[in-house]
Amino acid sequence: MSKYQDSAQQLLNHIGGSENISVVTHCVTRMRFVLNDPxxxxxxxxxxxxxxKGTFTQAGQFQVVIGNEVSSFYNDFIKIAGVSDTSKDDAKVAAKQNMNFLQRMISHLADIFTPLIPALVVGGLILGFRNVxxxxxxxxxxTMTIVESSQFWAGVHAFLWxxxxxxxxxxxxxxxxxxARKMGASQILGIVLGITLVSPQLMNAYGVAGAEEIPFxxxxxxxxDMIGYQAQVIPAILAGLVFSFLELQLRKVIPNAISMIVVPFLSLVPAVLLAHTILGPIGWEVGSxxxxxxxxxxxxAFGWLFAAVFGFVYAPLVITGLHHMTNAIDLQLMSELGGTNLWPMIALSNIAQGSAVLAMIYINRKNEEEKQVSIPAAISCYLGVTEPAMFGINLKYGFPFLAAMIGSLVAAVISVGSGVMANSIGVGGLPGILSIKPQFIGTFxxxxxxxxxxxxxxxxVFNKMNVGKISFKKNR
Structure with a gap:
């Protein structure tokens, strides 16, 4: 008998049986179901x-938080359920049948930026280290920086750029x-399109404001105008969407015999032309x-109020999936201002959720079964993975989630009130301090x-006062 056979069978029974499963897959900590009848x-x-550890519904998928052992559990589950292994893309496509228009738009935005996050995290850490x-x-x-004192570190500083x-x-x-990847268009042509937006032939976007003359x-x-769109987000999104639309439509009408030659040319060239004449300038203005x-x-003067609201509601936004919109805003702030004052609040919210779990570890210190869930959840939350903490502990009891939201509110007000800026998106937990601009590290x-x-x-305190002790049902 496999390790998870009993648990897998029980989950299958309670989820409505194999006949109720349209698609099932998993991510780092969760089972993701698209159910025929939720x-x-x-x-x-x-x-x-x-x-x-918890359940919730997001982006049309019923998600069951399992934890780090989800991969092994998933393998046992699909054997018992008699369903085939399914890709995440298949699951997302199937899930759209359960999504409204806003959820679809957010899902598309998430699919665009999620593959970029590892690079952005690395970049943020590198910029932070270079600044230090x-x-x-x-x-x-x-009176002297590390770079000024050593040729080795001067070389490291230059190389990391x-x-x-x-x-x-x-x-x-x-x-x-x-x-292009998201839309199903040719990915290599998507890359070529992006290069045409940042080519060395073009005037760098950062030099346009002070330029006496712009080449054309x-x-x-x-x-x-021969203007580049370095670090620009919206022009790139618009150009990518137009290119993908053109290619997908041309594939439908052009015969296969000449498709290989005609489709790339008629989709890429107009997309590049539109990017530099209409889409780029419009996207730049919208982004600014x-x-x-x-x-x-x-x-x-009301920045504290914005910070308070954002700090308080960010964790609930994670439940709905609306938090994916902040990636685009962070990147736009970085391109315009050289940093973002939004992302530090996100890192603080994650830390607050982990801290609430830390308190629950103390409260339930004599409960060995509870500690098996809460200790790994707190560690992963402090390292930027919040699902086990939020859905396994904080939302389960209710009052820790509220405590974390209040702590996030106060921390966000301090961060914004002090003008804290991050170089980039970073690790959304304690290591996030490495992405903060050096002059703000103390305040952060x-x-x-x-x-x-x-x-x-x-x-x-809430535990002793019986404040907010609720059973939070995420999918009801």
Whole structure:
């Protein structure tokens, strides 16, 4: 008998049997089901299973939080259920039948940016490290930077920019590739399209504002400015969407005999032309408008209020999937301002959720079964993976989730009120401090301390006062 056979059989029974499963797959910690009839799933009984840390419905998928052993459990489950192994893409396609328009749009946005996150995290850490060794005067009585004191570190500083530039200045290449991949168009042509937005032939986007003269292509009857779109998000998304649309439509009408030659040419060339004449300028303006609104809101006299609301509601946004929209805003802020004051609040919210679990470990310190769930959940949350903590502990009891939201609110106000900026998206937990601009590391460390202490204290107090002790049913 396999290790998870009994648990897998019970889950299958409570979820409505094999006939109720349209598609099933898994991610790092969760089983993802697309159910033919979601109402047949007995959520209460499923959450009683020892291996289950929690359940919720997101993006049209009924998700069961298992934890780090999800891969092994999944293999046992599909054998018992008699369903075939399915890709995540298949699951997402099937899930769309259970999604409204807003959920579909958010799902598309997530599919574009999720493959880019590892690169953005690495880039953020690299920029943070370069700032520490190149901008902070740590040596010789705080009069000299590490780079100034050593040729080795000066070489490291210069070398690391090779990676940083590739990630951030050439970000449109990754975006157009991700869009083409998402839409089912030719990925290599998506890459080529992205390169045409950041080619060395073009004036760098960062030099346009102070340029006395902008080069252009002269077609006799018309001229097109030769401007690059380094680090720009929206122009790349628009260009990728137009290219993908053209290619997919042309495939339908052009005979297969000449498709290989005609389709790439008639989809790529018009897309590049439109990108540099219409889509790029419009996207640039829209992106600047969005980033200016967010930045102005966060730095205005009412910035504290924006921070308080965002810090309080970010964790609930994760449940709905709406948090995926922040990736695009963060990247736009980075391209316009050289950093983001939104992402630090996200990292603080994650830390607050982990801290609430830390308090639950103390409260349930004599419960060995509970500690098997809560200790790994707290560790993973502090390292940026929040699902086991949120769905396995905090939402299960209710009051730790509320305590974490309050702690996140206070920490966010401190962060925004002090003007904390991050170089980039980073690891959304304690290691997130490595992505903060050097001059704000001290303040962010204070905000982190608040995001740890307040949720811990409030969780313990709420437990003693019986405040907010609820059974939070995520899919009802």
């Amino acid at each position: 109402k047949k799933a007995d959520v209460e009984e499923i959450e009683k299973l020892g291996i289950v 060794i190149g901008d902070i005067k740590l040596l010789d009585g705080r 090779l990676i940083g530039e590739a990630i951030f200045h050439f970000l449109p290449v990754g975006i157009t590739w991700a869009v 292509w002269d077609f006799g009857f018309a001229q097109i 408008w969005i980033s200016n609104i967010v930045y102005s809101g966060l730095t205005s 460390a204070l905000a982190m301390l608040v995001a740890i202490v307040i949720p811990v204290i409030l969780t313990i």
